[in-house]
Amino acid sequence: MAADDYTLIGRPIPARVDGAGKVTGLTRYADDLFPARLLYGKLLRSPYPHARILRIDTCKAAALPGVKAVITGADLPRPFSIMPVNQDEHALAIDKVRYVGEPVAAVAAVDEETAEAALHLIEVAYEPLPPVMSIEEALAQPDNRIHTYNRVGNVHRVVALEFGDVEAGFAEADYIREDTFFFQGNTHLPMEQHAAVAHCTPDGQITLWSATQTPHYVHRALAAVLDIPPSRIRVIATPVGGGFGGKSDPFAHEFCAVKLSMLTGRPVKICLTREEVFYAHRGRHPVLMWIRTGVKRNGAITAMHFKSFIDGGAYSSYGVATTYYTGALQTVTYRVPNYRFEGLRVFTNKPPCGPKRGHGTPQPRYALEVHLDKIAEDLGLDPVQIRRPHLAKPFSMTVNHLRITSCALDECLDAVVKRSEFLQKHRRLPFGKGVGLACSAYLSGAGLPIYWNEMPHSGVTLQLDRSGSVCVFCGAVDIGQGSDSVLAFTVAEELGIDPRDVRLVTADTGITPVDLGSYSSRVTFMAGNAAIVAARQLRERLFAAVAEHWGIPARHLRAAQGRIFAVTDPSRSMPFAEAVQRAEAKFGTLSASGSYTPPPLAGKYKGHGVGPSPAYSYTAAVAQVDVDPDTGWVTVEKVWIAHDIGKALNPYLVEGQIEGSVYMALGEVLMEEQVFRRGVHKFPSMLEYKSPTFLEMPEVETILIESLDPEGPYGAKEAGQGPLLPVIPAVANAVYDAIGVRLDEIPITPEKVLKGLELRAKGQVARLGPRGIPAFAFPPPRCVEVPEEWLVHLPDAKTRRP
Amino acid sequence: MKTVVRLRVNGDEVEVWVPVHKTLLEVLREDLQLTGTKHGCELGECGTCTVLLDGQPVLSCLVLPIEVQGQEIVTIEGVAAGSELHALQAAFAELGAAQCGYCTPGMILTALALLRTNPAPTRQEVKEALAGNLCRCTGYLKILDAVARAAASLKDGSSYGG
Known part of the structure; x- marks a missing residue:
């Protein structure tokens, strides 16, 4: 098989480029960030599954020494949701709470204990409503509505599709069977509790470091909810300590951390407790x-x-x-x-x-x-x-x-x-x-993509240094699946270099080309393809410069083992770094971009x-x-x-x-x-x-x-x-x-x-x-x-x- | 109420001024910047915050620093010899036993304590020793492979390098 031509691809080489950081404790997850003058944020959550919010009084909490800001739903009135249809969530509940654990207010204070104490001083008057707790109850109680934007009762969405002629198909059958099944809901239980750190600086720039699988979508949601131009917002996905889909939505704590930082001018961190992670959920549907x-x-x-x-x-x-x-x-x-x-x-x-x-x-x-x-x-x-x-x-x-x-x-x-x-x-x-x-x-x-557009689903930019090192810029976020390693191995394979000579800058909406995120098993496929396209462009330029220098056709060149070889004369080779220098002399500063868009399928x-x-x-x-x-x-x-x-x-x-x-x-x-x-x-x-x-x-x-x-x-x-x-x-x-x-x-x-x-x-x-x-x-x-x-x-x- | 606590962490004598009820986990992470120690529940349920106390794995979220003054505390930052990885660290890194990596420090420290008392554990013994540490990524199998590889390389005489 031709696959044997590969040096790195398909080989049982050490599994990961981020292994050393993870086994020594050096890898910095979101909650490991402690910027100077950090404030600690906490969310007050609803004790009722279904209730009207009659009033919220935050005066006592705001007066507690050490408390720097208190916010409620009124401070973040614009709705959001991951999908463009049904923008039905608010960072903090407005008028109504719909589950036990739904955030209703947030505070920022000098330490966690003060923030926690402040939560107890927030007075919320609720009018409890009967809760709807199952599929059967939801259908049986159409007048006890959880939302009012949907057409009827508690039905969120109905789909009915038929392909071919089902009745004719059943008529042809020798045997027909019917069964019913129930799959109970469950949750992701990532080892890392969700955490985010926001910093709004006096120049009006906002940075959010967050344990998210989808920094691009969080970026868009922050701009919409905060009503701030997206160009002023930078979302950096920190290494994610387990996601499994559970960190793919924009979350209340992300919006609140940013808002609290805007109000205080200081960095604000919110890390959910384990109990709160169960309320953040977004897990398997029953x-x-x-x-x-x-x-x-x-x-x-x-x-x-x-x-x-x-x-x-x-x-x-x-x-x-x-x-x-x-x-x-x-x-x-x-x-x-x-x-x-x-x-x-x-x-x-x-x-x-x-x-x-x-x-x-x-x-x-x-x-x-x-x-x-x-x-x-x-x-x-x-x-x-x-x-x-x-x-x-x-x-x-x-x-x-x-x-x-x-x-x-x-x-x-x-x-x-x-x-x-x-x-x-x-x-x-x-x-x-x-x-x-x-x-x-x-x-x-x-x-x-989740929102309709014709742009690529994944982009990679490569930048070559005269030392022979390559820097990969890509919006993809490594949630443990190894996407950073796939990027490094792919670029190293194409350029014939050691993966250790590849540096990665990933998942930073202020710096890296968009990748839609770590969901739907898309990253290796899409970012991998984008990386191949970018690396081949660079390789072409390197070969052009080397071919000119040696006076042979570029098609006779190959990149492997950190060198450029002439396949027609294996004794002729030059170090990769020298090829970079010759190409830079010929073409100027060397970088290339590649992107991947799926074929039209829908x-x-x-x-x-x-x-x-x-x-x-x-x-x-x-x-x-x-x-x-x-x-x-x-x-x-x-x-x-x-x-x-x-x-x-x-x-x-x-x-x-x-x-x-x-x-x-x-x-x-x-x-x-x-x-x-x-x-x-x-x-x-x-x-x-x-x-x-x-x-x-x-x-x-x-x-x-x-x-x-x-x-x-x-x-x-x-x-x-x-x-x-x-x-x-x-x-x-x-x-x-x-x-x-x-x-x-x-x-x-x-x-x-x-x-x-x-x-x-x-x-x-x-x-x-x-x-x-x-x-x-x-x-x-x-x-x-x-x-x-x-x-x-x-x-x-x-x-x-x- | 705050108090002065003197701790011995990764061979260094350190002194911190902290509330008496602050846990060892919090002091390590927030006062000593040893953020390699992670937290998964802060209730003693997941094993993520494991550190070694006089060679024994303990859950740092359930330990008060004032209780452990004078004892030898080892965190993940104290496992490698300078820039040379311990055999366990090398094996975890090479075999992909760390995926998201969040449970990894606790896993490595628990495994380190095991290998010091039982240098050639069976697969079942490793499972039993590590059963208090949860991991959601790996299905545990690559971790078992990594501990076995580290045990083999330690037997060959090198505690560092892989």
Whole structure:
């Protein structure tokens, strides 16, 4: 394979460029910043899930010695939201609070204790309103409205789409099955609590250092809310101590830190407590799902109808996108010829939900994969047979107009089935032990930006120094996934230099070209492509100068090992730095920019903005479990996972993303849940919000499948989110294989397992899960024609090679 | 009420004038600028703020400085020998055992205490020793690999370098 030509790409070289800083404590996260004359900010939060604010009196707080400023909603009246539609949030609540923990006032003081004491002196008079705490309550209480801007009741968004002819598809089926599922909400639980430091200087310049995944969007939101020209605002994303989607929205503490700094003229820091992180949330939406599928006797799907009822919490956040995502990717994994999707997102009086790893797709993936397992059993097929006939094909279109390029799902499936000896184990292990299987697909970056524009999604500028060092400027933010390392390795590969000679300036809206942020698994794909474009421009100029000097054609030159070589005469070479100096003499100061914009992939129907991606990753997983019938405890013994990564740019980084995804999936399937009692979060602490430790984490066998995507950098696709998806249903299916109990509700806690075993012992239907779905009349679906041809001709992967 | 506290941190004698109820975590970070010690909950639940006290891992968010005067405190800043990384640090960096890196100082210090008392731990022993430290990024597996690699390289006689 030509991939062997690479020096750094695909090699198990030390994983990261930021490793040394992170293992020595040198890396500075947002809360590690202590500028001179720092003030400490704190937020006062609502104790009510739903209440009118009658008055707020801040006089006593403002009079407390050491307090420098106090603000309320009236000081930040302009609304915001991450999505341009539904700008329904305020930095501090105005008139009404909609969840326990919603910020209503903020103070800045000389130290944290004084700030905390000041919060107790703020008097807020509330008129409590009845809280709406579930999907069912939201629909049953249309007159108890959380917002008034939405059209009816507590319904935030309704979607109804149909592709092909679903009724005809069901008519063709030999067998039809319906199931309902519930996926409880959970949260990101990053180890780093959100923190931000703002400094407004007397020249009117504002700088915000923040633990954010999306500095560009925070920049835009600050300008809008503070009504200040964006050119005066600089947002610097500090290294993020874990995000997983939870630091992708603009947050109250960011606006408040800036406002408090504007009022005091001093830097202000706000670091959330762990309890407050649970209220900031934006985590996994609870989703109630109904699915109906028609199949032929051999398992081939003839039609699918999917409904999702989504609990959005108190605000819209990314919710419109989430709603579409619960219906978009079913067809990217399996060829579904006729498909209807109906989705509904409601408001409830809980912290707002948002994007968590897999954003809106793990819930339907769980439902679909367990549903298929049931259909297989009904038809007497095994879990591989039911999936094999309709696996997505490379270079094809889905029925809902999503363009698939590279796809090695069949190889992924084969690999995990073989390595886990799935077919030898399935239905054959002793009672209490079982194996389960599932497949999935995920996007390598959203095809469209969050706000409509035609500009690039990612930009990279490179600057060459006479020493031979290169400085990379890019807006991408490293949240631990290794995007800084990918940038450094890519530039070093293209210029043939040591990655240690690459310096990085990233995630600074005042200095770096825009990258839209670390979400939708987009950074390696988009910033990687931009870096390649920029580096090749520079290389061309270096080669032109060296070719002129040696009097040979530039096409005979190569850059490697810190030198420029003549391929026709390997004895002829010069150090990289000398080539830089010759090029600088010829062309002047050397810099170059590259950018990446996804190809036009959307626009054929309303709602098609969510789902398109320049490339999809594919994953298959097998989980093996041991269920203790006495305690109900599920031990995951091993996970086999095969991921179509396109090309693994750094195997350590890719494996790290996959292992982390498996871990996070196991937390979601077995224990993690964000739940409430009488409007109050049941356990906003790390001790009681159960997450897996070293002792619950099984061994993982990771198999990387390289399909070399034509659009990806060196053929690469994403690894950060997709591998989470199949693990949750694989475990649920394995639990069924082990004890014959269907857990159609996530998480699968010991309590539910024991209840299921009890039902089974009594000879009743051994299933736990929702009984049905609320009666809701979806509007008639928007009918979209099937794409003319499923096969799309794209350039062969090899033509993209350097 | 403030008081003078004398501490021995990473081999240095230091004196700070702090409120009596200020935690060791806060004093390290805010008064001694040792921000390598992180916080994840400040309630003793996550292990992120782990430091070594006379060689034993402790949660600095639950320790009052006045209790530990005269004892040897080691933070992540005290692990490397000058600019040379300890074998654990080198292994964590090379294998990608630090992703976001936020839990890493606590992980390394807990692992360091383990390797000093048990230079060749089994994988299960490492899991048990580190079970009080949460990590949300790695799935723990690269951390286990890194501790194993460090243990092997320490056995070969070099505590520093990887």
